[in-house]
Each structure stands twice: as C-alpha cells, then as structure tokens.
Amino acid sequence: MAGNVHDLRPKTPESEKLTINLGFVDLGRIDLLVRDGFYSNRADFIRTAVRNQLERQGDAVQHSVARKQLSLGLSHYTRQDLEAARDASTPLHIQVLGLASIASDVTPELARAAIASVQVLGAFHASPKVKEALADRTA
Incomplete structure (x- = not known):
C-alpha cells in the first residue's frame, strides 16, 4: 500500500546546511555553554547567535x-x-x-x-x- 503513495510536489527543504570553522577557544566556550545547559547543542547556539545578529541588523x-x-x-x-x-x-x-x-x-x-x-x-x-x-x- 505504501508503494502507491506519491508526492504531488516535492517537499522544499526548510534550511540549508552550512559549514564553518571556529577557533578552539571559541568552540570550547560554546561547548561550556552547552554543557551548562544554556543551549541544547552547538547548532542551537549558532542558530541563536545568527538570529540575534540578524535582529540587531534588521533595519539595514x-x-x-x-x-x-x-x-x-x-x-x-x-x-x-x-x-x-x-x-x-x-x-x-x-x-x-x-x-x-x-x-x-x-x-x-x-x-x-x-x-x-x-x-x-x-x-x-x-x-x-x-x-x-x-x-x-x-x-
């Protein structure tokens, strides 16, 4: 039965994957905040930081x-x-x-x-x- 199901329109991805390089100290500081429960993981920290920066620059x-x-x-x-x-x-x-x-x-x-x-x-x-x-x- 499941083989008969077809998407009418392919689902558009909701995000794009990025790769960044960070210095070891910055990475360690992020890991410390994750370990202490401020963020659920590194990606959560980075998404939050990006959103905050975009909000600050919103008018521009x-x-x-x-x-x-x-x-x-x-x-x-x-x-x-x-x-x-x-x-x-x-x-x-x-x-x-x-x-x-x-x-x-x-x-x-x-x-x-x-x-x-x-x-x-x-x-x-x-x-x-x-x-x-x-x-x-x-x-």
Whole structure:
C-alpha cells in the first residue's frame, strides 16, 4: 500500500546546511555553554547567535531588500510560469532573498528563453542542467 503513495510536489527543504570553522577557544566556550545547559547543542547556539545578529541588523537588511527590490521568502517558478514569460517576450529577472526554486520539469532551453537574470541571496534550487544553462546569468 505504501508503494502507491506519491508526492504531488516535492517537499522544499526548510534550511540549508552550512559549514564553518571556529577557533578552539571559541568552540570550547560554546561547548561550556552547552554543557551548562544554556543551549541544547552547538547548532542551537549558532542558530541563536545568527538570529540575534540578524535582529540587531534588521533595519539595514530591510533597507537593502527595498533598495535592491528583492522578493523576500520562497519563490517557486513552474514550467507554466516560464512558458508564459517566454511566450509574452518578458524575460524574468529573479531577485530573491531566501529560496528560489525552479521546477524539475523545466528544460535548460526553456530556462534560457524565459530568464534574463538570477540573483539569489540564500539558496537557489534547480536541476544541475538548468543551473549550468543559467550560469552566465547568475550573480
């Protein structure tokens, strides 16, 4: 029975994995705070530190988003979206702060015909062939 279940739309990941290098003293200080129960683990500390810093810089981020006319959040582009842009001769300028994704059924040819530029601050999900086709248009 479970073999008959199909996702209508693939689930979009809610986060992106980062790798950072920290000095031994900083790492030890984080471990001390974790051991003393201030944070559940290293990742919890780092997520909290990042959120706190982003909150402190919130006004600067908002001004920059408005100035650069970035879409904030998740932006998904379907094959139909790109076909409509191509057919109307109005190529898309994708500018996103967050996650921009292009549907898996979009061909590299359609992507090149419909997308003039891609600027993503965050994560850009598309098939490897579509990313390759848009490489010269991606900032």
